[in-house]
Amino acid sequence: MGFDYALVHLKYTIPPAALLTLLYRPLFTKLDVYKIAFLVAIAVVATIPWDSYLIRTRIWSYPSYVIVGPTLLEIPLEEVFFFVVQTYNTSLLYLILSKPTFQPVYLHAGPDASRGQWRTKRLAGQTLLLVAIAWGWRCIKEEGPGTYAGLIIVWAGPFLLLLWSLAYQFILGLPWTNTVVPIMLPTLYLWVVDTLALRRGTWVITAGTKYGVHLWDGLEIEEALFFFITNTLIVFGQLAFDNALAVLYTFPHLFATPPRLPSPALLMRALLTPCSKYDGARLTGLKEAVHRLKRKSRSFYLASSTFPALLRADLLLLYSFCRVADDLVDNASTAREAQEWITKLHKFLDNVYSDTGSSLVVSEHVRSHFPADTQSALLQLPAAKLSPQPLRDLLHGFEMDLAFNTAPLIETDEDLRLYSERVAGTVAQMCIQLIFQLYPTNLPTEEQRKIVAAGNHMGVALQYINIARDICVDAQIGRVYLPLTWLSEVGLSYDAVLKHPDHVQIESLRMRLLDKAFSLYEKATGAIQKLPSEARGPIRVAVESYMEIGRTLREDGYVVKAGRATVPRWRRVMVAWRTLNK
């Protein structure tokens, strides 16, 4: 009896497990637990017969003085724990690294998605794996130095073949941070641990069944292969799972109400759904939405990665609609053109919410009246989950902007408030509607009304931050959102601000606006706690990331990029992390 193997865990596998758990804790969902438990169960069940065979045939062994004693089918319990902890650690690293990626946009739709280049890639991978399995089989038959390598490949090869055949598009298409890194980081780590363990004699590989080749001093090539292949199996398993979830959650026409924890049979059905059945238009809408959000709003982009997948998709599509509508109006070359866009957008809403209107009417109107690169944002708006009023009010907010062409728009605090409620309070209302659609609540109506009211305040607070940040940028396009009454109090005229938006007096007005924003924020923030638990943390991250712009503006010497104060990336990540841990 001894504790060497147990100490390997104590020193090398349990600390990273604890660290990764701590890092991921605020984002851990029931679905993550389910995914990890599912893979751990498969890893244990699939490895035990194989490992037991290796030990019984003495291909590898454990001196009795390094293990505590109890065994399962002759496998020391420390070894069984190894299957569990390795699967847990690699899975958790994968989950952390893949969190920023919105994976559904890596699905490929249409008949071409499984033909041509994709077919070649699938076949190439399958052939490679089949050849490897055949080679491994031959090595086992020969009972020579290739035995251990052969046993590893013949055992893992069929699983890899299955996972590759089901999820090769996802495996090849996703960024390497979702694939290569979660395989290679734990592999390198375990190579180092293994080097130390073999040197100490914690586990031993029999001489006649290995090549005797070392990757580096102390690391047998078979051990290196073993850890590489097992980590690949774990990450491919996670990828296949996520591929199935992406199909389940992205195409309501195929899977109308997918359960939160889908059964293995349902996951398999999703994976086996032919790409030709995917909704290509929805995928395009989502791809463009992600691209738009990434390009235009770094705060909301970071926040979006903390949302559960289904809510994230709806928010992305809502963002895409709001952004496109705002840009159509803002980028119009004349006031008349801007008004025409608003009229067309109203007509679009009339069609969408008309009792008789069919989706054909909606799509024909969009295709004949809007630029090609904006169409998917309109057609994919999750309108059925939203009431029309906040959308119409948002357009009224954009209409208010047009008034700038004739006279200053914002005269008093009340004007500023009304404008902000229309362009941002409405957005908050819609976010809350989407949340309650996905996570129905049994809170009394009055309580729900209070939450919406708080959301409206929060939207206004965010809009004040937006105005305080953009004083210079707005002046360049002929707009001043600071109330005229404020300007006259510090002896400035509207035209003076348009000409010199960096006037010293402006700074005091910027601070005044920020104070108003933070006071609204303080009043509204408590209501976030009343949202469904799945949305609470992520909404807080979205709000805090934007409020951080305000905090930056309050500091001396903030950094300005393209006329706007920016929050450095590390600071945004820290805000998200702190917020989620509160």
Ligand SMILES: CC(C)=CCC/C(C)=C/CC/C(C)=C/CC/C(C)=C/[C@@H]1[C@@H](COP(=O)(O)OP(=O)(O)O)[C@]1(C)CC/C=C(\C)CC/C=C(\C)CCC=C(C)C
């Ligand atoms: C995480 C995620 C994907 C969120 C998406 C939120 C969303 C749909 C935002 C729409 C943004 C948009 C383009 C709106 C058009 C009108 C507009 C410009 C509003 C201003 C946004 C600023 O965005 P940005 O800085 O990118 O704009 P410009 O470059 O200046 O054009 C706004 C400041 C409004 C943003 C308001 C919200 C997101 C509402 C926040 C409140 C909640 C989510 C509810 C909180 C709940 C409670 C109970 C308090």
